[in-house]
Amino acid sequence: MTCREVIGFIMEYLDGALPPPERREFEKHLAVCYSCVAYLRTYEATIRLETATRIEDVTVPEDLVRAILASRGA
Numbered sequence: 001m002t003c004r005e006v007i008g009f010i011m012e013y014l015d016g017a018l019p020p021p022e023r024r025e026f027e028k029h030l031a032v033c034y035s036c037v038a039y040l041r042t043y044e045a046t047i048r049l050e051t052a053t054r055i056e057d058v059t060v061p062e063d064l065v066r067a068i069l070a071s072r073g074a
Contacts (some may be wrong), residue, residue, distance in 0.1 A: 001022075001025040001026060001028070001029040002029075003029075003033060003035065003036055005029075006026060006029050006030070006033070006036045006039075006040075007036075007039065009022060009026055010039075010040060010043055013026055013040075014043075014044065014047070
């Protein structure tokens with residue numbers, strides 16, 4: 001497996017959706033390619049940060065919405 005292929009399979013690998021034969025090849029490549037290991041760690045960290053900073057169920061005060069719309073001339 002090449003570095004390019006590893007990058008193409010990263011999401012499937014992290015999701016546990018990579019079929020066993022490809023997973024073995026993926027992990028064999030990681031065993032010898034420190035650049036791909038670093039890329040994978042960075043990718044995982046990015047996912048963790050995105051998940052940690054996700055804002056859900058935010059209630060925006062109606063006054064703020066009106067003020068923003070008014071300032072835009074809407």
